[in-house]
Amino acid sequence: MLYLKVISKAFQRSATYRLEYFTGILNAGLYLLILTAVWQAIPGEEFKDTQRNKESLILYAVLATLIKVSFGRQDGLVSSKIKNGNIVFDLLKPIRFPIVVLADTIGVSLYHLFSRSLPLVVLAFLFLDLKFVPDTISFFSFLLVYVLAFLIFFLIGFMISSLSFFFTEIFSFFLLYFALITLFSGAVIPLDLFPEFLRSVSSWLPFPYLYYYPTQVLTSQKFGMSFPELILRYFLMIGILTSAASAIYLSGLKRLELAGG
């Protein structure tokens, strides 16, 4: 019940930054504009040895961007608390701090989902003349995968933020995360267009699970394995990330206690 309050508070807090809202929409819009222009500019015959055409790539770009936009980044929340010492107050409360951060991230992401993704989907269908309607099974499969993707998103962010216990500046790690996500998540180019080697590498990283697989599921496209296998992989990835994030966070706490003594 208390965690629902945190979600609600985070939702409201996000709504107060109007300039952030408009530039967020504009950013995503620009991004979509670039991607659709690139796909449109490639001669049609060059798609013949892929399983794609212009329409499917544009649809992919739209959906992947919508998913990306809906995840609310929380880069500064945890790390600033650790740096200025305020985390002590959170640790004194009778609630689990990581769950509070998760609830906060959910709140921010729900706000992004309603205030950014929804307007963008309307704009995209109006201006890009999309004719996509997901079938029922794919849509509900997508919802499951989307939630799992969000958990992976949160875990990676929390893990990096927890590095604040060890380093004075963690901007580098977020930049690294951003770079890897740009390349391997399929946010820009779907993984099936990757050279074989890079496709193999990326399937073992957490990043494709953020945008590529959810988009493939939603559009009923192939993604190289059966759906049950995909779900199994999601849970495996979540398990690994939970272990890693917990290890960093808990050892960070130990270090914190020593410093505070």
Place this chain on the structure above:
Amino acid sequence: MFSSAKTYLKLAISSVQSHMEYRASFWIYLVTLLIYYSAQAMTIFILLSRFQSIGGWSRGEIAFLYSLLIFAQGIVASVFSGMVEFGSLVRDGGYDRYLLRPLSPIGQVLMNHFDITGLLHLILGVITFLVATQFTNIEWTFLKICTLLIVVIGSAMILAGIRIAIASIAFYAIQNYSLVQLFVFSSREFMMYPMNIYNWSIRVLLTFLLPLGFVNFYPAHYFLGKSSESLFHPAFIYLNFPVGCFLFIGSLILWKKGQKRYESTGT
């Protein structure tokens, strides 16, 4: 004047030294930057390995176009990174400290944020450029090399001018980071691909309002010998440097105007 240059140099050196204090963070950042640029270039590489051309531009030509952007960006990143953080400087009241000193405030902002890792941007920019030129058939005559130097400086001035102009908004609006994100970082994505793939309204925007087209798209026509018939005007391939001067000087004027109305936040 010479003594001022000496002081600026000292500010830059002390800035570098303060960054070097955190050795682990320093090296992590270097590695991260390397991976960041590699990932960006890799994205272009993947696209080009799959498709022969985009908007009538061949693989080599697009690689060259991209490398011009990265080259100019490297220069700007190594010197003007202080502009990105300027909004928080105003908000925190730190700018007051600069105003008390007998030196140009804008000079202090730049030098106090001078970072040795910024030079890595420049090095990577040069490397990207040298690699990309291998994929083109450009014959590097003396004239073309001289033109290249002028173009890169012109491009750097355009990018720097935009950064200064956006930073100046911090004098008027308390929070300018969203605009920094939008105009300094996001809009740059437009220039990773040939501009003719965009519709007319975007091309107008990127030529006359936010003239990023002069950073790499228009100059590339000169070096690659591409037809300029489809451009707004054929002379645009030569306007890189004048536009750079105009934008850079204009942004400095904007800065001075903003500074006149500056009020401390009282923190």
